Amino acid sequence: GQNIDQPTEMTATEGAIVQINCTYQTSGFNGLFWYQQHAGEAPTFLSYNVLDGLEEKGRFSSFLSRSKGYSYLLLKELQMKDSASYLCAVRGYQAGTALIFGKGTTLSVSS
Amino acid sequence: EPEVTQTPSHQVTQMGQEVILRCVPISNHLYFYWYRQILGQKVEFLVSFYNNEISEKSEIFDDQFSVERPDGSNFTLKIRSTKLEDSAMYFCASSEMGVGTGDEKLFFGSGTQLSVL
Numbered sequence: 001g002q003n004i005d006q007p008t009e010m011t012a013t014e015g016a017i018v019q020i021n022c023t024y025q026t027s028g029f030n031g032l033f034w035y036q037q038h039a040g041e042a043p044t045f046l047s048y049n050v051l052d053g054l055e056e057k058g059r060f061s062s063f064l065s066r067s068k069g070y071s072y073l074l075l076k077e078l079q080m081k082d083s084a085s086y087l088c089a090v091r092g093y094q095a096g097t098a099l100i101f102g103k104g105t106t107l108s109v110s111s
Numbered sequence: 112e113p114e115v116t117q118t119p120s121h122q123v124t125q126m127g128q129e130v131i132l133r134c135v136p137i138s139n140h141l142y143f144y145w146y147r148q149i150l151g152q153k154v155e156f157l158v159s160f161y162n163n164e165i166s167e168k169s170e171i172f173d174d175q176f177s178v179e180r181p182d183g184s185n186f187t188l189k190i191r192s193t194k195l196e197d198s199a200m201y202f203c204a205s206s207e208m209g210v211g212t213g214d215e216k217l218f219f220g221s222g223t224q225l226s227v228l
Contacts, residue, residue: 033216037154041221041222042202042220042221043154043202043217043219045216045218048216087154098156098159098166099144099156100156101153101155101156102153103152103153104153104154
């Protein structure tokens with residue numbers, strides 16, 4: 001099975017940088033995903049890591065260490081609209097295996 | 112941009128009644144999923160579907176639940192006899208490719224809020 005841990009809540013101010021951590025245990029591994037979910041809306045894809053290292057995509061970057069079972073999402077130049085839940089999700093290695101989500105980290109950005 | 116569409120957006124039902132939640136996945140996608148999210152809780156996997164059969168299901172997806180692809184475009188989730196604890200947002204999702212073929216991200220619909228009274 002899979003087990004995913006993330007902090008429940010984080011706060012930050014506009015313009016700042018925030019790092020949201022995720023640790024996971026999974027039997028088999030085939031990728032780690034980060035999704036953003038605004039309140040009352042569907043999750044939307046942010047990033048995908050399958051190899052160790054940093055993937056950068058504009059203001060958002062995601063890092064993976066498979067040996068440590070660890071990932072983080074880095075958000076730079078925070079904006080008010082970044083206030084949302086950030087969901088870490090992993091996928092097992094079996095064909096057809098779905099994404100399993102963590103409980104998410106609720107980020108509040110203030111001015 | 113293509114999107115996953117779900118109907119209805121809200122569904123209210125009495126305990127014990129059957130409900131069918133409908134989804135139209137993105138047209139060239141081959142993998143379909145149902146997730147649910149109880150208010151304030153995490154997004155939980157229910158079932159995945161590929162090539163007209165269930166690929167994987169969670170322990171939540173018991174005999175009260177079933178899925179179907181009745182035609183070339185729709186994907187449905189049926190709950191046979193709803194319980195109070197089935198009240199949740201139900202998300203349909205689809206992906207183009209399968210595991211191991213790349214960043215096979217899931218695209219989610221906007222959800223159906225199911226309220227069981």
